[in-house]
Amino acid sequence: MTDAAVVPKKRMSPRKRAALVRYIQYAILVLLVVVLALIADWGEIRRAFLDIDIASQLFPDVILIALKNTIVYTACGFVFGLALGLVLALMRLSSVGPYRWISTGIIELFRGLPALVVFLVLGLGLPIAFGVNLGNIPTVTLALGLVGGAYMAETIRAGIQAVPKGQYEAARTLGMTHTRAMVTIVIPQAFRIILPPLTNELILLTKDSSLIYVIGLSLDEYELTAFGRENMNAFANLTPMVTIALCYLLITVPLSIVVRRMEAKSGKAR
Amino acid sequence: MTQTETTPAAERGAAVIDVQNLHKYFGDNEVLKGIDFHIARGEVVCVIGPSGSGKSTLLRCVNLLEEPTSGTILVDGEEITDPDADVDGLRARIGMVFQQFNLFPHMTALRNLTVAQEKVLKRGKAESLEIARTNLEKVGLSDKADAYPAHLSGGQQQRVAIARALSMSPDMMLFDEPTSALDPELVGDVLAVMKDLAAEGMTMMVVTHEMSFAREVADKVVFMDGGVIVEEGLPADVLGDPQHERTKEFLARVL
Numbered sequence: 001m002t003d004a005a006v007v008p009k010k011r012m013s014p015r016k017r018a019a020l021v022r023y024i025q026y027a028i029l030v031l032l033v034v035v036l037a038l039i040a041d042w043g044e045i046r047r048a049f050l051d052i053d054i055a056s057q058l059f060p061d062v063i064l065i066a067l068k069n070t071i072v073y074t075a076c077g078f079v080f081g082l083a084l085g086l087v088l089a090l091m092r093l094s095s096v097g098p099y100r101w102i103s104t105g106i107i108e109l110f111r112g113l114p115a116l117v118v119f120l121v122l123g124l125g126l127p128i129a130f131g132v133n134l135g136n137i138p139t140v141t142l143a144l145g146l147v148g149g150a151y152m153a154e155t156i157r158a159g160i161q162a163v164p165k166g167q168y169e170a171a172r173t174l175g176m177t178h179t180r181a182m183v184t185i186v187i188p189q190a191f192r193i194i195l196p197p198l199t200n201e202l203i204l205l206t207k208d209s210s211l212i213y214v215i216g217l218s219l220d221e222y223e224l225t226a227f228g229r230e231n232m233n234a235f236a237n238l239t240p241m242v243t244i245a246l247c248y249l250l251i252t253v254p255l256s257i258v259v260r261r262m263e264a265k266s267g268k269a270r
Numbered sequence: 271m272t273q274t275e276t277t278p279a280a281e282r283g284a285a286v287i288d289v290q291n292l293h294k295y296f297g298d299n300e301v302l303k304g305i306d307f308h309i310a311r312g313e314v315v316c317v318i319g320p321s322g323s324g325k326s327t328l329l330r331c332v333n334l335l336e337e338p339t340s341g342t343i344l345v346d347g348e349e350i351t352d353p354d355a356d357v358d359g360l361r362a363r364i365g366m367v368f369q370q371f372n373l374f375p376h377m378t379a380l381r382n383l384t385v386a387q388e389k390v391l392k393r394g395k396a397e398s399l400e401i402a403r404t405n406l407e408k409v410g411l412s413d414k415a416d417a418y419p420a421h422l423s424g425g426q427q428q429r430v431a432i433a434r435a436l437s438m439s440p441d442m443m444l445f446d447e448p449t450s451a452l453d454p455e456l457v458g459d460v461l462a463v464m465k466d467l468a469a470e471g472m473t474m475m476v477v478t479h480e481m482s483f484a485r486e487v488a489d490k491v492v493f494m495d496g497g498v499i500v501e502e503g504l505p506a507d508v509l510g511d512p513q514h515e516r517t518k519e520f521l522a523r524v525l
Contacts, residue, residue, distance in 0.1 A: 164372075166370050167374065170368065170372035171374075171386075172358075173361050173366040173435075174390060175359065175391075176358070176386060176390055180389055185374055192376065
């Protein structure tokens with residue numbers, strides 16, 4: 001008996017302890033789900049969020065108008081933003097002082113402003129100040145492009161700087177000009193590096209495209225959020241919002257899958 | 271051509287690389303302190319010396335990867351340090367091999383060899399491919415044409431890099447410690463390719479730590495230390511019977 005008292009209490013091995021902690025975490029998760037499911041008013045949820053009747057009335061407009069417009073607005077903004085971001089990034093890396101100052105100014109300005117403000121200035125400010133009315137697509141292209149481009153410029157700059165200096169030197173020693181070396185050797189490698197953050201930016205722009213509502217839209221110009229809000233008010237029901245939420249996922253999830261495939265493919269060439 | 275009066279032209283012979291009174295500063299640090307150096311056509315010159323002696327900087331000045339602070343460099347009689355010189359055209363004629371290979375990782379080995387032929391020399395696709403395949407075969411890597419650099423060993427990458435430089439049909443080749451980043455058992459393959467090149471009469475400037483290569487292949491060995499050329503001459507003389515104390519010390523440490 002005295003012997004047993006001397007032997008230190010046997011402690012659990014680190015691996016066993018980690019496993020136990022994990023089981024406790026699973027248990028808490030299951031418990032939470034069960035409690036939420038029990039206290040939720042399912043009838044009310046079905047009525048307010050998942051009304052099949054209302055959902056079916058949203059089709060086909062939710063796809064043919066709203067989803068289509070969201071994709072068009074986002075694509076326009078992203079393409080312009082990517083081009084602008086690349087130009088701003090190259091300007092920031094330039095040895096010419098004024099180029100660097102101008103691009104730093106543009107980046108700081110549009111990265112710092114809320115996208116909503118940019119939309120308002122372009123959509124409502126320009127017509128008042130200059131009597132120019134840009135129209136929907138140009139406004140959304142400019143607004144999303146300026147905001148997205150300012151963010152992407154910094155991402156692209158980091159990507160270009162992450163390409164080893166030897167790559168540029170090797171290209172130059174083969175007789176390539178600065179421009180040719182950047183276009184053929186450095187920038188393609190930079191884009192491989194920044195593919196994940198660029199995808200992030202595209203997804204953010206998808207959601208930011210909803211801000212176009214501030215300039216006023218006609219029915220066939222509605223994108224997903226405006227369409228959802230309009231129908232939510234019309235039906236006094238949240239089902240339209242659930243529907244458009246699923247539509248957003250219909251854009252972003254396949255996008256993520258495509259990018260993951262591209263990453264895996266370029267990973268082979270590393 | 272504005273030739274400065276330093277050495278009589280006749281003595282210099284047919285120097286394809288002619289460096290005169292070259293100085294290079296990095297900030298306040300003088301890395302090259304007045305280098306006079308020349309390589310004749312078909313000559314193989316090995317530049318040896320301790321790290322920080324300025325030997326790589328000298329090599330990188332020859333194709334203007336580093337801008338000389340002062341001095342004159344003539345390549346094929348053309349003053350490349352002249353602000354009006356066609357540097358890109360010049361670089362296309364001087365092959366360069368780096369310590370870190372610097373293959374383009376997003377292109378296959380074959381594409382690495384053709385891209386500059388097409389974009390710089392404006393050769394047609396078929397011609398570029400033919401030249402590329404010939405050079406891959408020359409370095410013994412025909413079977414790796416479609417492999418990406420990441421799937422090649424260091425020694426294979428360096429041989430592809432040599433083939434890439436050769437595909438531009440250069441007049442001369444610069445090697446910047448081509449075997450220093452390789453595992454010891456891969457060094458031999460790369461040196462063998464370089465020996466073949468030397469035997470074909472290629473003009474070569476090689477910064478190296480491979481003393482046996484210098485002894486065997488070089489027409490001239492240049493020992494640099496502290497930004498100056500301490501000693502130069504035949505390999506047997508410089509490596510076998512060094513006259514300067516610093517050369518002796520260096521060789522005692524590396525041999």
